[in-house]
Amino acid sequence: MSGPNTNYDPVEVSALDPAAVEQNVTDALTAIVAATSLDELKxxxxAHAGEKSPLALANREIGALxxxxxxxxxxxxxxxxxxxxxALASRQAELEAERDERILVEEAMDLxxxxxxxxxxxxxPLTLTAERMADVMVGMGWEVxxxxxxxxxxxxxDALNFDKDHPARQMQDTFFVDPADAGVVLRTHTSPVQARSLLERGAPxxxxxxxxxxxxxxxxxxxxPVFHQMEGLAIDEGLTMAHLKGTLDRLASxxxxxxxxxxxxxxxxxxTEPSAEMDFxxxxxRGEDQNCRTCGGTGWIEWGGCGMVNHNVLRACGIDPERYQGFAFGMGVERSLMFRNHLADMREIIEGDLRFNAQFGMEI
Amino acid sequence: MRVPLDWLREYAEVPVGTPGTQVAADLVRVGLEEEGLHGGDVKGPLVVGRVLEVTPEKQKNGKTINWCQVDVGDANGTGEPQGIVCGAHNFGAGDLVPVILPGGVLPGNFEISARKTYGHVSAGMICSSLELGLGDDHDGIIVLTDWLGAGADGLEPGQDAIPLLGLDRETVEVNVTPDRGYCFSLRGIAREYSHSTGAAYRDPALVRVVDGQERALTAPGATPDGFGIELRDESPIEGNDGCDRFVTRIVRGIDPQAPTPAWMATRLTEAGMRPISLAVDISNYVMLALGQPTHAYDLHKLDGPIVVRRARAGEKLTTLDDVERTLDPEDLLITDGGETVLGLAGVMGGASSEISDSTTDVLIEAAHFDPRTVARTSRRHKLTSEASKRFERGVDPELAPQAAQLIVELMTELGGGTADPAVTDAGQVSTPEPIAFDPTMPTRYVGVDYSTDRVREILETIGCTVVDGTATDGTDDQATGDAAASDGILTVTPPSWRPDLTGGPDLVEEVARIDGYDKIPSVLPSAPGGRGLTHAQRVRRTVAAALAGQGLDEVLTYPFVSDARFDDLGLAAEDPRRHALRVANPLSDEAPLMRTELLQTLPDTLRRNLGRGAKDVALFELDSVTLPDLARKAPVPGVGVKPDDAVLEEIRAAVPHQPWHVAMIATGHAERPGWWGQGRAADVTDMVGWAHAVCDALGVSVERRQTERAPFHPGRCVELTLSDGTTVGWAGELHPKAVKALGVPERTVAAELDLDVLIAASDRRAQGAPLSNHPPAGSDIALTVPSSVRFADVAESVRAGAGELLESVHLFDVYRGDQIGEDQQSLAFHLVFRAPDRTLKTEEVNAARDAAVARAAKDHGAVQR
Structure with missing residues (x-):
């Protein structure tokens, strides 16, 4: 520790007088606390920390000592x-925080x-339904x-064993391409893809x-007149109607x-032979309300047709029916959508009204 | 097929009290789908009432109602007269009427209760035929003495009116599938009911019940003096004679005035046929009972012999429905003496030989016709009859003599005629082919363990003959026969009424359905594992999701369009898009074509939305379009055989090209105004942006080429292409003329892209490259070029000139005006440079920028401002 400065002349260096310095500090702190805005603080x-402030001036006089x-x-x-x-820094932080908060309040919006x-x-929703149905099948290891x-x-x-004179062929209400003997139609079901797939890819x-x-x-x-189906076809060794039912149960659930x-x-x-109508x-x-308006009290809702693939279909597609057998099913996508999502009128599906789509999300 | 339960009970032992709903369920179980249930839906108390007093009361609404006191005996529990308000006026005091009392239920589940009306408590209802489901007369209530005639004698008030009015009679309506022709008869339905329930069955083709007594129905054999029949089919279809059996019987001395008995008329009515005259009614009755269509001729209008032959070209016939038909050489005819055409075999008779109200002697025809021949004739002449419906599905060939016998018996019993002993039975029917059947097949196909005994039992139940071994054994090759027998193979011969049973799987179905489909277990197969969705399938989902994310709504439209629509869109006469596939039998003659672009039908949905009040409408559709090339005919080689490769190729080649497209159309706001600020109308830049969104979603970069193409505004249409020049599609604003013709708002924008092109272009693995971690350096340039120079061309020059350091070019402003020359435009580009390996120096950036400007100056005379 150094001893007292005996040469110190308090008159000549009054600005450096401890009391004066302390007074300057007190004045400065008072002014800083009194500042209520960043401008006042500036x-x-x-005034108190600038180049011309008493303390700055005092500092300059040190050199003369x-x-x-x-x-x-x-x-x-x-x-x-x-x-x-x-003190300046701390007040600056306080005032900035106050200002920031105030700005947030001022900037508030009614949302x-x-x-x-x-x-x-x-x-x-119809394409979404078809995609969902296909996804269930893909989940079972099938392809689309x-x-x-x-x-x-x-x-x-013919490839599907509809003989040209069979009443079933007449019941399909077919659109024929002009001329009517062109051998080309608007497909009445998705089933021709059964034949195409078997011809191109074979079994299983x-x-x-x-x-x-x-x-x-x-x-x-x-x-x-224009609607959507989803068809399923499984051809392998040893497939039975029990496998058909298992597949349908999984899809329905x-x-x-x-x-x-x-x-x-x-x-x-x-x-198909044997053939079946299927209900879900x-x-x-769940069959427990005789007055149910969804199923009419029967507990079951008609869904589509199915069965074991007819040997004539396999033969027409070059598949050996002695080795391979399998099942096929088909159901209406519109019908599935209507029941699943409670629609009463098929027309809404085709009209394209924005309000119809808006009832459903991107996932139904 | 309508099945009156009372009639069904005659052939199958339906347990007493079985309701129609149960019978329907039993039939469903074996494959006869329920179509409806008729009758049996009135629940009592519905009683006979005697009107005691009728007090007319005029109402404020101008109507006069009757306040009636009706004696209903003890049916109301008190014996006091019942007070009922009735609006009808066709009855008076003393009349007997049907009265439904509170608690009763009318058809439509309409429950009756005492209610206050017109100032009285009306405790029940006096019923009209409409209310009871007995007719369509609502105006008058049923006065029982008129309704029942003599049957009303001795009626007492309070008596149950339900059986009196036949309201306890139920009819089940079932759908008969095309393979079960025999179920177009009570005989077949009763047989199936018996299979389903085990109820005893009595075959009406073999046994009649008369006055409660069973009596065999025995047809006499053919006699040499039978009516002359010649079966002269000189061109059988696919080797099958058009007619392989023709039975005739003659009944003489019928009273043409003899009425149809009430029981028969009731059954016919309940089965859905109108009673006409005794002879016709008997024919219809036998057809419904047995499934054999027959025809009755006035014997004196025939010269004979009856000749069955194919039609000659140009021959004509006026059928019973009064239509003159030009016959086809494939039509099979019934002729008198070979010349006079009497009818289209198995389809419909002609007017000339029809029996009339003076006919006393009739010739009855019961024949068996080839299903294919009948089906073709019926289809060719668009003529479906009760007969054709049965013949084309297959009629039991053994039925003809039995049906004829039943007709003869009924005609003699009911019409007072006498049967001739002369009988004709011409032709030779084929017997059912035996099927070699492995009794393990049902188990292998159905997944239920059926024992051989069970299989055998079921097949015998449905009328098959089952023997061990193969049928030809013993006669041909003893050794093979033994081997087959030891393998457990069965020989199954189907009954004559089941021509649909031709192979193993048919028998499998019989076993499964008779044993019960409900016994089939649920087993999930283990597929070998797939590869997921294909690239094309994933692309379609991605594009749809991207466009929905951009604010567009997915819609589905019908693909049918007209030539007029091509005009609306302004397609030139030679535009290939006018070459559309034509539907031969369109729903509407106004839209017989299949669209060649989705934009041909999308505007209708836009317009519909606007018509329903929507303002901002942006729609898209994903679907295939049809682009027919040369008209090629596809061969149709028939069932059960794989065509050879050349034929298959011809079949595939005749199917027109059907690429997938995506189209968009929009009007209204792209951004709506609101409390947040200003809005902005959707314009052509939005549409081009959406088209890009589709390509971007698939990672396909496309270029734009200003072009002119209908239906777009000639100055506001861009063609999008792949880098190799392949066209992806077009986007733009609709031509003002198209806007007007289509009735859509001005400035409507649209686009159509070929999705198949994008699917192919995106079907590759995108490759990643390392990202530069060095900072970008920006630089702006303003280039003045002639207004005719396209933005993209200037940008391309800038890009080429700037070299590899250029990362991006953004056109941020376009100026046209006083500060630059006329026909000039100033394009302001922001360029961003970045190097992969270093921070760029200012000199490098400036050099690259200057090179860009220089290249634009060289290519387009661009001057930097």
Whole structure:
């Protein structure tokens, strides 16, 4: 520690007088605390920490002191300026924080109304339904196959064992391509893709076929001349109707609700033998409400047709029916959508009204 | 097929009290789908009432109602008269009427309760035929003495009116699939009911019940003096004679005035046929009972013999429906003496030999016709009859003599005639082919363990003959026969009424359905594992999701268009898009063509939305379009055989090209105004941007070429191409003329892209490259070029001149005006440079920028401002 500066002349260096320095600090701190805005603080900074401030002036006078006094005076003024700068910085931070908060309050917006600035688009629920159905099949290890909507008559009928004189062929209400003997039709079902797939890929084969189909029905609440089906075809060794039922049960439960099953009823289709109509269990009442409006109290909802692939279909496609056998099924996508998503009128599916799509998300 | 339960009970032992719903369910189980249930839906108390008093009361609404007191005996529990308000006026005090009391239910599940109306408590309802489901007369209530005639004698108030009015009679309507022709008869339905329930079955082709007594239905054999029949089919279709059996019987001395008995008329009505006259009704009755269509001729209008032959070219016939038809050489005819055409075999008779109300002697025809011949004639003449429906599905060939016998018996019993002993039975029917059947096949196909005994039992139940071994054994080759027998193979001969049973799988279905489809277990097969969706399938989903994300709505439209639509769109006469596939039998003659672009139908959906009040509409559709090339005919080689490769190729080649497209159309705001600020109308830049969004979503870069193409504005249309020049599609604003013709708003914008091109272009693995971590350096240039120079061409020069360091070029401003020359434009580009390996020096950036300007100056005379 150094001893007292005996050469110190308090008159000549009054600005460096400890009391004066302390007074300057007090004045500065008072002004800093009194500043209520960043502008006021800026003024206080200039007045008390600027180049012309008393402390800055005092600092300059240190140089005039005898060396023995310099150190002490320097220390005193340095500490004083440090206290002032610290106070400035801390007040600066306080005021900035206050300002930032105030700005956030001022900038607040009312966001309680949806800002529907850009129109929101939608997928069509029918294509979404078809995709969902196909995805369930893909999940079972099947692939998705496709074919043309304008199709060869042979592939639409004969390859599928629809003899040209068989009443079933007449019941299909077919659109024929002009001239009527062109041998080309608008496909009446997705089933020609069965033949195409078997011809191109052979067996074993597990394919699902969603697609657009055509029949000469006028549009009304339950019919449309252009509609969609999803077909399934599995050809392998040892496949049975039990496998058909297992596949349908899985598809029904994936689409309509866990635990739901299907029911098979004997029927006839040229391309299957044995053949069956299939119903899925009513997902609303599960057969427990005789007044159920969804299923009409029967507990079952008609879904489509199915069966074991007719040997003539296999033969027409070059598959040996002694070795391979399998099943096929087909159901309406519109019907599946209507039941699953509670639609009453088929026309809404084709009208393209934006309000229809808007009822559904991008995932249904 | 309508099945009156009362009639069904005659052939199958339906347990007493079985409701129609149960019978329907039993039939569904074996494959006869329920189409409806008729009758049986009135629940009592519905009783006979005697009207005691009728007090007319005029109402404020101008109507007069009757306040009636009706004696319903003890049916109301009190014996006091019942007070009922009735609006009808066709009855008076003393009349007997049907009264439904509170608690009763009318068709349509309409429950009756006492209710206050017109100032009275009306406790029930006096019923009209409409209300009871007995007719369509709503105006008058049923007065029982008129309705029942003599049947109303001795009726007492309070008596149950349900059986009195036949309201307890139920009819089940089922759908018969095309393979089950025999189920177009009560005989077949009763057989199936028996298969389903095990109920005892009585074959009406073999046994009649008369006055409660069973009596064999025995047809006499053919006699040499039968009516002359010649079966002269000189051109059978596919080797099958058009007619292989023709039975005739003659009944003389019928009373033409003899009425049809009420029981028969009721059955016919319930089965959906109108009673006409005794002879016709008997024919219809036998057809419904047995499934054998027959025809009755006035014997005196025939010269004979009856000749069955194919038509000659140009021959004509006026059928019973009064239509003159020009016959086809494939049509099979019934002729008198070979010349006079009597009818189209198995389809419909002609007017000339029809029985009339003076016919006393008739010739009855019960024949068996080839299904294919009948189907073709029916289809060719668009003529479907009860007979053709049955013949084309296959009629039991053994039925003809039995059906004729039943007709003879009914005609003699009911019409007072006498049967001739002379009988004709011409032709030779083929017997069912035996099927070699492995009894393990049902188990292998169905997944249910059926024992051989069970298989055998079921096949015998449905009428098959089952023997061990193969049928030809013993006669041909003893050794083979033994081997087959030891393998357990069965020889199954189907019954005559099941021509649909021709192979193993048919028998498998019989076993499965009779045993019950409900016994089939649920087993998930293990597919070998697939490869997921194809690239094309994934692309279509991605594009749809991208466009929906851009604010467009996916829609589906019908593909049918007209030539007029091509005019609306302004397609030139030689535009290949006018070459559309034509539908031979369109739903509407106004839209017989298949669209060649999606934009041909999309505007209709836009317009529909606007018509329903939407303002901002942006739509897209993904679908295939049809582009027919040369008209080629596809061969149709028939069922069950794989065509050779050349024929298959011809079949495939005749199917027109059907590429997938995506189209968009939009009008209204791209950004709406609102509390957030200003909006902005969707314009052509949005549409071009959306077209790019499709390509970007697939990672395909495309170039733009200003072009002119219908239906677009000639100055506002761009063609998008791949880098190799392949056209992807077009985007632009619709031509003002197209806007007007289509009735869509001005400035509507649209695009159509060939998705197949994008699918192919995106079907590759995109390769990543390392990203530069060095900072970018920006530089702006303004180039003055003639207004005729395209932005993209200037940008391309800039890019070429700037060299490899250039990362991006952005046109941020275009100026045309006083500060530069007329026909000039100033394009302001922001260039961003970046090197992969270093921070660029200012001199490097400047040099690259100057090179860019120099190249633009060289290519386009560009001057830097």
């Amino acid at each position: 003024a206080a900074r200039i 005898p060396p023995s006094a310099k150190a002490e005076a320097g220390k005193r003024v340095g500490q004083a300026r440090g206290r002032v700068n610290q 309680t109304m949806r800002p529907d600035r850009r129109p929101f688009g939608h997928r069509h 196959a496709e074919g043309p909507g304008v199709e060869a008559e042979w592939l639409n009928f 084969l597990y394919v699902a076929v969603p697609g657009k189909t055509y029949r000469t029905d006028e549009l009304d609440a339950t019919h449309t 994936a689409l309509f609700g866990e635990g739901l099953t299907t029911r098979l009823r004997p029927s006839f289709f040229p391309f 269990q009513c997902f609303v009442c």
